[in-house]
Amino acid sequence: MYVKRILPNGVRLITERIDNMRTVSVGIWVGNGSRYEPAELGGVSHFIEHMIFKGTEKRSARHIAIAIDALGGQANAFTDKECTCYYMKVLDSRLKNGVALLADMFLHSRFAQEDLELERGVVLEEIDMYEDSPEDVAIDKLFERCYDGSALGRPILGTAETLEPMTSETLHKYMREYYRPQDTVVAVSGHFTDDDLDFIEELFSEMQGEGKNVITPAAYQPSLFLRDKEIEQNHLCLSFPGVSLVSEDRFAMNLLSSILGGGMSSRLFQSVREQNGLCYSIYTFTTPHLDTGLLSIYTGLGQETERKALDLILRELDEFCQNGPAPDELSRCREQVKTTLLMGLENTGNRMMTIGRSELLRGEVSKIEEVLDSYDSVTADDILNLARRVFDRSKASLAVVGQPDSEDTYRELLR
Incomplete structure (x- = not known):
């Protein structure tokens, strides 16, 4: 308690x-x-x-x-x-x-x-x-x-x-x-x-001061970042506007991220790495903040496989927006997210991090049962509707570090 x-x-x-x-x-x-x-x-x-x-x-x-x-x-x-x-x-x-x-x-x-x-x-x-x-x-x-x-x-x-x-x-x-x-x-x-x-x-009790710090709202803008670097691989980060850390959609967002790139059975890992051998590492992650957030996909691969991999990633996102998650995907990823959450509770450091961050940024600490219920209440339609809102190519952003192609090439791929 x-x-x-x-x-x-x-x-x-x-x-x-x-x-x-x-x-x-x-x-x-x-x-x-x-x-x-x-x-x-x-x-x-x-x-x-x-x-x-x-x-x-x-x-x-x-x-x-x-x-x-x-x-x-x-x-x-x-x-x-x-x-x-x-x-x-x-x-x-x-x-x-x-x-x-x-x-x-x-x-x-x-x-x-x-x-x-x-x-x-x-x-x-x-x-x-x-x-x-x-x-x-x-x-x-x-x-x-x-x-x-x-x-x-x-x-x-x-x-x-x-x-x-x-x-x-x-x-x-x-x-x-x-x-x-x-x-x-x-x-x-x-x-x-x-x-x-x-x-x-x-x-x-001796700490002094009054008032609270106030953020200036931030507005997302689609962006392209290219950096030449003398390395063997190209490192790609593909991002879309996500949800804030106080959004009611944050549970659906975490499940969406897990389904797409949260583990070895995830869609992108299976498609891009296991079935096509285009990369070694690929994963998704969310970056939620008080008023905004991102959903991102990272991969590192050779310059010669970059175009094929990026095209495959975008096709996987399009297919997901058409049909949503399969029942076994949602069930599997829901259990994965919940199990990770529960296993983290065995460490007092993790528990302190959870309650401290939650109280500071959200002004409350949810009981673990409430969090688990929130994940259980997410439906396949919730995730599908969220994916359709998020994966709008006109709002996509991309970074390439290594030996990038021209800006026009990437802009054409993202259309």
Whole structure:
């Protein structure tokens, strides 16, 4: 059962007690990510995420690293388009020590200028690392093009140009203005006591600030992105406008994605790889956000098989829009999605991620039974109607990284 406390300053504490566990996972979720940043501060949220681990008023970066290892736990963080999360997993007996450390990092980071200079280099190396992954380049650059002109389309990591002017005061000022109590959720899942929760509440009661961050709506636009890269394969990402993370169609969308490219028995894997041998890897994925979303297909293949594979993918989508899913497909994929969901509940880290993200972005946490019922209620007609809305070729977007053909060639294929 999920229990929510709202602190006087607006911080939400969402908890799930599991008595038969020895571990507990804690996450500090902030309703701030790259799409909230001013253009000139692109990447500042991710930079802050890095700097949180670099020392507080009473702990050095080395002290923090030693303390985390001494707890025998795991600690990390990530920045997304719409949120940032700092999290830790420890034994229940060490929860207070762990959360005290995490709260100190979150509330009292120094952002020393000498540390900032060093970490800026680390972030620049991270940007270069992604540039060396053609799969990431295809997916991320296409997303940027689809939402070009909006904050949602800007890269999470920022750029060398936006990172260079940032100082310690830049980061402190941004945290004061964008890390707000009402936009903060502390999620706890695992074995803990009421005294543990009172301790957590006391730690986060000192957080100050008012109001909530507001997104600027993003509009999807069909796009074509081509990048020459000296590699053996061409990496393709084909995207269509999908649904938001609060849409009633999100369950049907997840099943549609699973049927098309969610596993070895999926349509695209069977057709493109198993029956025609055109690629090694092909899969589908969804990218839902608060007000928009994408459904995408990725594959990597040789230049000589690219045209045939892309044509085959489009024909599979057309056929699906004609006839929809077969009964055994829907049944199989429904069970696959539900089983994956249930198996994830055996890990307190996964459970914490689920309740924290849900409370932060949707303002509620659904019971697992309600989620399973939502998947069970999706019909073949629901998926067929959704596919017909989504797979409109006039709204298709495509990225090709490797040795791409001409723009006209791809535009002709997408007609």
